[in-house]
Amino acid sequence: MRSYSLISPAKINLYLEIIGDRPDGYHELVMVLQSIGLSDRINLRSLSTDIIRVQCDHPQVPQDKSNLAYRAAELMAVKFPEAFAQYGGVEIAIEKQIPVGAGLAGGSSNAAAVIVGIDLLWHLGLTQSELQELAAKIGSDVPFCIAGGTALATGRGEELSPLPNLDRLYVVLGKYRNLAVYTPWAYQTYRQQYLSSYVRDADSLEARRERVHSGPMVRAIYNKDGAKIGQLLHNDLEKVVLPEYPQVLRLREAFISAGVLGTMMSGSGPTVFALCETEAQAQQVQQQVRQSILDPDLDLWVTGVTTNGIHVST
Numbered sequence: 001m002r003s004y005s006l007i008s009p010a011k012i013n014l015y016l017e018i019i020g021d022r023p024d025g026y027h028e029l030v031m032v033l034q035s036i037g038l039s040d041r042i043n044l045r046s047l048s049t050d051i052i053r054v055q056c057d058h059p060q061v062p063q064d065k066s067n068l069a070y071r072a073a074e075l076m077a078v079k080f081p082e083a084f085a086q087y088g089g090v091e092i093a094i095e096k097q098i099p100v101g102a103g104l105a106g107g108s109s110n111a112a113a114v115i116v117g118i119d120l121l122w123h124l125g126l127t128q129s130e131l132q133e134l135a136a137k138i139g140s141d142v143p144f145c146i147a148g149g150t151a152l153a154t155g156r157g158e159e160l161s162p163l164p165n166l167d168r169l170y171v172v173l174g175k176y177r178n179l180a181v182y183t184p185w186a187y188q189t190y191r192q193q194y195l196s197s198y199v200r201d202a203d204s205l206e207a208r209r210e211r212v213h214s215g216p217m218v219r220a221i222y223n224k225d226g227a228k229i230g231q232l233l234h235n236d237l238e239k240v241v242l243p244e245y246p247q248v249l250r251l252r253e254a255f256i257s258a259g260v261l262g263t264m265m266s267g268s269g270p271t272v273f274a275l276c277e278t279e280a281q282a283q284q285v286q287q288q289v290r291q292s293i294l295d296p297d298l299d300l301w302v303t304g305v306t307t308n309g310i311h312v313s314t
């Protein structure tokens, strides 16, 4: 085949604990990541010339080499020069649904889709772990986006252990259209405020790894206990983002007043998600929050958790 259409789902962070900083400038994390139904579509097409081209109508998505999807295609061309020479370049058309700069891994998921799609387009037959190894070169969230579903992520987010699939949990997402949080800022601010050199020197990373608090969340996922998962949602980055962005805090409070199972900021924000037991409840929460905040800049979506990672659209 000379073209593929792939579905590229967003993710939310059910749990994000920062264990410490690392010599490479990243942070050591323990996360529980969850794919959701809100997704982009990536249309990949072989070109007869050896160029990589990105097309996207969304004004905030770059169409040049800084697009993560472009970077993923370029990586594949460098790693597999013979296939690139044989099959030619690729056109990557991105149909954006996932809000940009939202903490939902939109760009990361698009990059993952390009890696999976080029593997198919160029008949490379890469294994899941080979795909994920390539994905880690693009970004910390990209390996998870390949497999999707529910997973425990450690290291800088690229070391994955699958967790049991969650089904029948519904998600309401809220994001102010003109608000974006710069991920490096969120981590750097956390480092300055919470990881002082005194703490680093007194306690090794190894010792801190022993004391992670993710156990109850992982157990709740094994038990498929939606109410418990809702209570145990956690994100250390909220400590630095909420004080700077009062709208995010307000949105979180509106979700709590609407009586959800739990609510939390996703990743480095500013999207806030809330978990609900039924789709009807999620729709009611969406309506209630829209009426209580009454801000035309607030976008709200209802979706569900999904077991899908990147997959070819049928």
Ligand SMILES: C[C@](O)(CO)[C@H](O)COP(=O)(O)OP(=O)(O)OC[C@H]1O[C@@H](n2ccc(N)nc2=O)[C@H](O)[C@@H]1O
Pocket: 013, 016, 025, 026, 027, 028, 029, 031, 103, 105, 108, 138, 139, 140, 141, 142, 155, 156, 157, 183, 184, 185, 187, 188, 267, 268
């Ligand atoms: C906030 C999350 O989305 C939660 O899932 C991720 O941790 C961020 O994942 P991502 O956007 O794929 O991250 P990358 O593209 O690898 O890194 C972006 C920036 O985030 C910071 N970063 C990211 C991951 C990590 N474990 N430690 C970090 O300090 C670094 O400043 C880095 O320059």
Ligand SMILES: Nc1ncnc2c1ncn2[C@@H]1O[C@H](COP(=O)(O)OP(=O)(O)OP(=O)(O)O)[C@@H](O)[C@H]1O
Pocket: 060, 061, 062, 066, 067, 068, 069, 094, 099, 100, 101, 102, 103, 104, 105, 106, 107, 108, 110, 111, 141, 183, 267, 268, 269
């Ligand atoms: N394919 C892409 N889709 C969206 N944004 C992209 C893409 N490629 C590059 N970008 C750039 O990356 C920035 C972050 O976008 P993205 O939507 O991936 O953020 P995010 O959801 O916060 O990511 P994460 O949760 O992985 O930190 C945007 O400001 C945009 O300029």
